[in-house]
Amino acid sequence: MNIKKMNKGLDFLCTKYGAKKGEITLKDGHCFVGATPLLPQRVERKIVELLKMTENGTLEGVSTLRFASFAPKGADVQALLARELDVAAYLGKAKVVRVMAVANGPAINALVKLANDVNCSVEISAGLPRGQAAYDRHEIICARGVGSDQTIDTHTPHASIRVSGAKGMEEYTDVDTELFGMTYEEVWNVRAAFALLQNPKLGAEWKKAYAAANKAAASCFAADKAKRAKTL
Amino acid sequence: MKPVKIAMMGMTHGHTRKYYQTLLENKKLDWVASCAQDEEAKKVYEIYKTGVPCYLDPDQMYADHPDIEAVVIASANDRHYEQMKWCAEKGIHILSMKIPSFDMEEYDRMIELVDQAGIVCQIELEMHYNPVVKRLKKLIDEGAIGKVKAVQATNITLSPVWAFPWQGDPKASFGKVVPLKKGDPRFRGGALCDHPHIFDLIRHLTGSSFDYIYAEVAPNLRKELKVEDMLMAVGKLKDGTAFLFDPSWSRLEERLKVPGPGWERFPKRMEVNVTITGEKGMLSCDCFGPNVYHNGAPNDRYTVQYTYFDEWVGLIDEFVDCIRNHKTPLINLKWHKETIHAMLGCYESLETGKIARI
Incomplete structure (x- = not known):
């Protein structure tokens, strides 16, 4: 992530919309504004749309969440898992109360229970070749309807543009005109920082959620070692 | 080679109709008779107009066709x-x-019966004859992603219970009525019993065996069912491979009495997808694709229509080869026993809340 470029984008948004100014900093690979950890997944458009579906009656009676997140070799598996567990709590609208997981090398498979009895499976792998784009998948399975951020009947993510040119196959997925040119990860971190600066009350909520997700992720690794489910 | 005189029995299983074309077209077979469980099953069988006579009494079928050499149960x-x-x-x-059975004493008696009679008993695990699975196995064996570290596999479908009610009946499906766990009104016998393939596939792909398994059941999508329809399992193989399985009935369906067009409500009826992390890379696999798509009859809604590979062709070829050449099928009762143990391990884990050693 290019923090300088991201802060320029954040400054642009804050000036344009009259929000309080702030600065993004990077600590241990995670973005913060002041002492508040950013939760970009909570402003990421596809996650927001999935959440809306569970709130507006499009989907009813959530039973199971199925998530996956794949990143290049060397990525922080525990951080990837914590992110997905936060999405689970956010979309499932309940705390993670029990976790079981199996880890091996760059991969961990977790099976978690939310306080409202919803199941969530999380498949994490840092097994992609270096340089390859990370991707993820979120599916909500309900008594009425299934929602997903991936196309049905494909196991590869959709790209907005594919260019077959001199450089071979290139893909582009731009999601934000105001922040045009930033990577997907940069865009949602800037948007998260902007959301926080617009609504400082989010700070307390995000700090709590970040701590809970990290605790749940650590418990997954502990459950793998102990070969038994951990209750949180 | 003399064609094998073959018959079918029961005719109530969801896969019954998938055999009709293969049994009629395969020149190594002579499909001579069928025997339905009851009038209802016979009526459904007759819709397909196979031209093969259908009985209700197996002894009568055998009396009329004493040359039957093989039966699809x-x-x-x-x-x-x-x-x-x-x-x-x-x-x-x-x-x-x-x-074959979830009762392991009964299962062992089946092995004895088959051994004593000196007959071939092949288990229908058709994924073994799927070309994508064949490629997947080849890639893994050739080291395309190095040693397998983790596997995630789905075997998710719509629920067949409305067409095949025994699949929602704990006794008929699981063999006896066993509650899922204390305080849970549901019983064993649902989606898990319908989806052994991924439990088998991981053994086939890795050559390893199950160490332990842990399962969690989720709220049912279909509140009327007495059996589970949503569950998932994680665990490890003895070689350390970590796995995550989803064998749920997570795709909703129209409640048709006879499967046919428009059965699916989710655009896709079924999926067996696998992602594998290896020491050298990753692999993702859709065992049933590519497909075709339409929004036409009968419901005018977006539908994924399969371009089936017809795994039943290879399955029947192996069966005939084993009969005529006195071979043991790859998927025989003894091989399959560990897969059944692993599935029972899921139920045990649901009951105890702990891992089940396999």
Whole structure:
């Protein structure tokens, strides 16, 4: 992530919309504004749309969440898992109360229970070749309807543009005109920082959620070692 | 080679109709008779107009066709033992549906019956004859992603219970009525019993065996069912491979009495997808694709229509080869036993809240 470029984008948004100014900093690979950890997944458009579906009656009676997140070799598996567990709590609208997981090398498979009895499976792998784009998948399975951020009947993510040119196959997925040119990860971190600066009350909520997700992720690794489910 | 005289029994299993074309077209076979469980099953069988006579009494079928050499047992799980016994006593080779029995004492008696009769008993795990699975196995064996570290596999479908009610009946599906866990109104016998493939596939791909398994059941999508329809499992193989399985009925369906167009409500009826992390890379795999798409009849909504590979062709070829050349099928009762143990391990884990050692 290019923090300088991201802060320029954040400054642009804050000036344009009259929000309080702030600065993004990077600590241990995670973005913060002041002492508040950013939760970009909570402003990421596809996650927001999935959440809306569970709130507006499009989907009813959530039973199971199925998530996956794949990143290049060397990525922080525990951080990837914590992110997905936060999405689970956010979309499932309940705390993670029990976790079981199996880890091996760059991969961990977790099976978690939310306080409202919803199941969530999380498949994490840092097994992609270096340089390859990370991707993820979120599916909500309900008594009425299934929602997903991936196309049905494909196991590869959709790209907005594919260019077959001199450089071979290139893909582009731009999601934000105001922040045009930033990577997907940069865009949602800037948007998260902007959301926080617009609504400082989010700070307390995000700090709590970040701590809970990290605790749940650590418990997954502990459950793998102990070969038994951990209750949180 | 002399064609094998073959018959079908039961005709209540969800896979029954998938055999019709293969049994009629394969020149190594002579499909001589069928025997339905009851009038209802016979009525459904007759819709397909196979031209093969259908009986209601197996002894009458055998009296009229004493040259039957092999039978496809296409019935509810709790009928398998008696039908296998019937076949073994007559020296008739058996093609069994995917769950011979969940009662391991009964399962061992099945092995004895087959061994004593000296007959072929092949278990129907058709994914072994799927070209994508064949490529997947080849890639793994050739080291395309290095040693396998983790596997995630889905075997998710719509629920067949409205067309095949025994699959929602704990006794007929699981063999006996066993509550899922204390305080849970549901019983064993649902989606898990319908989806052994991924439990088998991981053994086939890795050459390893199950160490332990842990499962969690989720709220049912279909509140009317007495059995589970949503569950997932994680665990490890003895070589350390970590796995995550989803064998749920997570795709909703129209409640048709006879499967046909428009059965699916989710655009896709079924999926067996696998992602594998290896020491050197990753692999993702859709065992049933690519497909075609439409929004036409009968419901005018977006639908994924399969371009089936027809795994039943290879499955029947192996069965005939084993009969004529006195071979043991790859998926025989003894091989399959560990897969059944792993599935039972899921139920045990649901009951205890702990891992189940396999």
